[in-house]
Amino acid sequence: MSLKTMKPAGLHLLLVHLILVLALFSAEFSWYWVGLAVASYYLRMFGITAGFHRYFSHKAFKTNRIFQFILGFIGTASIQRGPIWWAAIHRHHHRHSDTELDIHSPVTKGFYESHMGWVFNRSHKNVDLPTVDDLTKFPELRWLDKYYLVPPAIYGLALYAIWGWQGVLWGGLVSTVALWHGTFFVNSLTHVFGSRRFNTKDDSRNNWFVALLTLGEGWHNNHHFYPRSVRQGFTWWEIDISYYILMVFHKIGLITDAKGVNVDHLLERAKTKG
Numbered sequence: 001m002s003l004k005t006m007k008p009a010g011l012h013l014l015l016v017h018l019i020l021v022l023a024l025f026s027a028e029f030s031w032y033w034v035g036l037a038v039a040s041y042y043l044r045m046f047g048i049t050a051g052f053h054r055y056f057s058h059k060a061f062k063t064n065r066i067f068q069f070i071l072g073f074i075g076t077a078s079i080q081r082g083p084i085w086w087a088a089i090h091r092h093h094h095r096h097s098d099t100e101l102d103i104h105s106p107v108t109k110g111f112y113e114s115h116m117g118w119v120f121n122r123s124h125k126n127v128d129l130p131t132v133d134d135l136t137k138f139p140e141l142r143w144l145d146k147y148y149l150v151p152p153a154i155y156g157l158a159l160y161a162i163w164g165w166q167g168v169l170w171g172g173l174v175s176t177v178a179l180w181h182g183t184f185f186v187n188s189l190t191h192v193f194g195s196r197r198f199n200t201k202d203d204s205r206n207n208w209f210v211a212l213l214t215l216g217e218g219w220h221n222n223h224h225f226y227p228r229s230v231r232q233g234f235t236w237w238e239i240d241i242s243y244y245i246l247m248v249f250h251k252i253g254l255i256t257d258a259k260g261v262n263v264d265h266l267l268e269r270a271k272t273k274g
């Protein structure tokens with residue numbers, strides 16, 4: 001499959017920001033709509049954290065093909081392109097974290113470039129497909145990557161069918177822009193602000209603020225130290241909602257082989273190494 005025909009995602013990023021600003025003039029404020037925006041945000045954030053990140057990028061657990069597609073569909077509804085492109089970009093980040101080759105390192109490229117500037121860089125439009133051949137073998141995942149605007153369009157139509165224009169505005173536009181920046185904060189903030197438990201070769205940090213915004217992805221120093229772990233918050237106070245939900249899925253058999261981590265051993269190891 002060729003991803004060369006894809007347009008740069010940055011155009012959609014700009015367009016949706018612009019439409020949101022214009023659409024806000026017709027917004028009706030109510031806590032109900034705020035609730036819808038928050039629910040839509042966290043539903044799709046789960047598609048990004050549990051789906052695009054822990055499953056597609058890191059293979060932290062296994063699942064059946066139908067649930068794999070559902071995770072891919074929900075993640076793609078976030079308008080962050082498809083699971084194959086996302087995983088390829090993310091695996092590249094882990095291979096080259098905070099070096100000149102890292103596409104979105106705040107350490108080498110600064111805040112703006114790491115947050116969203118990199119999205120506009122056309123050279124990231126095509127990815128190194130051999131690094132994601134475990135994903136490209138599924139035609140339905142290739143379809144999601146090729147038609148990555150179809151899931152958001154279906155999502156938007158569903159919002160319209162249930163709630164009308166205010167539903168599209170709050171559950172779609174407001175929620176999606178917030179979701180983008182929540183996701184981008186993992187790149188721009190958690191390699192600069194927070195604490196370092198493990199002496200990783202990058203500058204990754206554990207950041208509680210980003211963890212709350214992203215259902216647990218803020219425990220980024222833990223994650224860089226042990227990327228294949230389904231769990232990213234290593235202590236009881238490191239809130240990791242994606243992990244808790246995935247454990248429920250594991251209990252009911254929806255996912256299997258969740259790659260655990262010997263937290264006590266790792267915490268002890270971090271202590272002895274200072």
Ligand SMILES: [Zn+2]
Pocket residue numbers: 093097191204220224
């Ligand atoms: Zn990172």
Ligand SMILES: [Zn+2]
Pocket residue numbers: 053057058090094223227
């Ligand atoms: Zn990762």
